[in-house]
Amino acid sequence: xxxxxxxxxxxxxxxxxxxxxxxxxxxxxxxxxxxxxxxxxxxxxxxxxxxxxxxxxxxxxxxxxxxxxxxxxxxxxxxxxxxxxxxxxxxxxxxxxxxxxxxxxxxxxxxxxxxxxxxxxxxxxxxxxxxxxxxxxxxxxxxxxxxxxxxxxxxxxxxxxxxxxxxxxxxxxxxxxxxxxxxxxxxxxxxxxxxxxxxxxxxxxxxxxxxxxxxxxxxxxxxxxxxxxxx
Amino acid sequence: xxxxxxxxxxxxxxxxxxxxxxxxxxxxxxxxxxxxxxxxxxxxxxxxxxxxxxxxxxxxxxxxxxxxxxxxxxxxxxxxxxxxxx
Numbered sequence: 001x002x003x004x005x006x007x008x009x010x011x012x013x014x015x016x017x018x019x020x021x022x023x024x025x026x027x028x029x030x031x032x033x034x035x036x037x038x039x040x041x042x043x044x045x046x047x048x049x050x051x052x053x054x055x056x057x058x059x060x061x062x063x064x065x066x067x068x069x070x071x072x073x074x075x076x077x078x079x080x081x082x083x084x085x086x087x088x089x090x091x092x093x094x095x096x097x098x099x100x101x102x103x104x105x106x107x108x109x110x111x112x113x114x115x116x117x118x119x120x121x122x123x124x125x126x127x128x129x130x131x132x133x134x135x136x137x138x139x140x141x142x143x144x145x146x147x148x149x150x151x152x153x154x155x156x157x158x159x160x161x162x163x164x165x166x167x168x169x170x171x172x173x174x175x176x177x178x179x180x181x182x183x184x185x186x187x188x189x190x191x192x193x194x195x196x197x198x199x200x201x202x203x204x205x206x207x208x209x210x211x212x213x214x215x216x217x218x219x220x221x222x223x224x225x226x227x228x229x230x231x
Numbered sequence: 232x233x234x235x236x237x238x239x240x241x242x243x244x245x246x247x248x249x250x251x252x253x254x255x256x257x258x259x260x261x262x263x264x265x266x267x268x269x270x271x272x273x274x275x276x277x278x279x280x281x282x283x284x285x286x287x288x289x290x291x292x293x294x295x296x297x298x299x300x301x302x303x304x305x306x307x308x309x310x311x312x313x314x315x316x317x
Contacts, residue, residue, distance in 0.1 A: 058305055065302075094305065101307040106252050148249060148308055182252070 001228045003029040004042030006072075006088075008063050013049035013085065016205040021046075024208050025221045034066040043228050044081040045072055047088030049141075049203060059087060059102065059144045060094035069095050081125055081227060082197045083220070086142055089189070089199030098190055098199045099157070100149030105142070106182025112141040114214065115180055117188045117202055118168035121161045124191055125227030126198045129219045135172045136165075136216040138202035140180060140188075145201040147183040147190075157190055165189035165200055236284040239295040241303055241313040244275035249308050278303060291315055 003021045007014045014031065021029040030040055034052075039045065053062035063069065069091070076082050076097055084092040092098045105111055114137050119130040130136070149157070157163050165188040169178045179186045181201075189200030204217030245251045251273050258272035280298070282291055292315060299311040 057303070061302070061305070093307075099307075101305050103249070103308060104252060106250070108252055108256060150248075150307075182250075 001027065001225075002040075002042045003027055003044050003046060004032040004039055005029060005046045005048055006032045006034060006068055007048075008034045008050070008052035008066065008091075010052045010054050011048050011050035011087070013087075013203065013205060016203075017046045017048045017085070020205045020208045020218070020221060024218060025225055027225060032068055034063070034068045037067045037071045039068075039071050039075055043231065044083065044224055045075060047072070047082065047084040047091050048205075049086030049088060052087055052091060055087075055144075058094070060091035063091045064095040073097065076192065076197050079194060079196050081224065083126060083224065084197070084199040085203055085205065086140075086145075086201055089201055090144060092197060092199045097197050098192060099153045100147055100184075100190070102144045102201070103146040103148050103182075104144050105146050105180070110141070110143045111145070111180050112139070113180070114139045114207075115188075115202060116168050116170050116172075116178065117165040118172045118174065120163050120166055121191070123161075124164055124195045124198065124223075126191070126220050126223050127164060128223040128226055130223070133172060135168055135170060136202075136219065137214050138204055138207045138217045139214075140202050141206075142181070142201055145181040145183065147185075147187040147201075149184065154185060157187075158185075160193060162191050162193070162195075163187055163189075164191050164198060165202070237282045237286075237288070237291055237315050237317050239278075239280040239282065239291070239313055239315050241278040241280065241295065241299050241311055242275060243278070243299070243304050243309050243311045244273055245308055246310050276303075288315065 207217030
């Protein structure tokens with residue numbers, strides 16, 4: 001059972017994710033270089049946050065053509081577990097592994113603060129240690145987190161319960177004021193039809209230890225470890 | 232005979248159905264500054280591609296179309312148009 005954390009030029013949450021897996025989850029983990037096709041037999045892949053390829057052209061637009069993403073597409077098609085965090089979520093959308101796109105925040109500002117997200121679906125490999133409706137405090141830090149998709153896609157996401165996290169109030173109400181970036185339907189995270197690919201804007205690796213002021217993000221890693229053990 | 236070197240001008244903009252907060256902000260700033268006659272502002276991206284002369288015009292049109300569709304735009308939110316000039 002091994003995790004792989006991808007490094008693109010410009011990734012900057014790769015070490016945070018690695019640290020969380022190694023020292024908090026206490027699982028084997030390795031870095032995967034973007035120019036290699038080799039996923040080194042990893043059982044779960046983390047596409048970390050940052051600014052892959054400087055966010056040139058669009059966030060994730062260049063990263064999607066990297067050799068490692070070819071392998072990640074094949075890995076995901078075979079049911080492999082893939083978690084995209086922040087820039088990783090943007091890359092997964094650009095790569096076609098998740099539908100929709102992440103646009104510039106409605107307020108046109110980089111938003112960096114803890115937010116509340118409500119778990120909409122606890123029946124995924126990433127949220128199995130959460131309760132449905134549970135509110136988690138997890139920080140965000142992004143300029144392009146404004147989720148958008150067309151109406152047909154949104155209807156499909158709702159119908160198939162693929163909206164996993166939504167921005168909420170501390171009490172779990174979904175309100176426009178609780179939405180930090182203008183995301184459609186307050187969407188903070190979605191998964192693939194097979195539930196094995198998750199993209200989320202909040203950073204669970206930044207909220208997995210008491211020293212960081214919050215540990216609720218660790219539930220995502222805990223769930224993932226459980227799912228890997230079952231496989 | 233080699234074709235004349237051409238330039239491609241590619242314009243990428245957000246689809247009409249997609250909210251453009253930057254365009255809106257520019258629009259309201261322009262109004263505040265007193266500029267008149269504006270109905271709407273949409274912000275986009277512009278690319279100039281210089282071709283090396285190795286493609287005929289129809290080939291260049293097809294290639295630039297592919298580049299615009301597959302790389303320069305995200306079809307979920309953006310659309311494009313381009314022109315080719317000799």
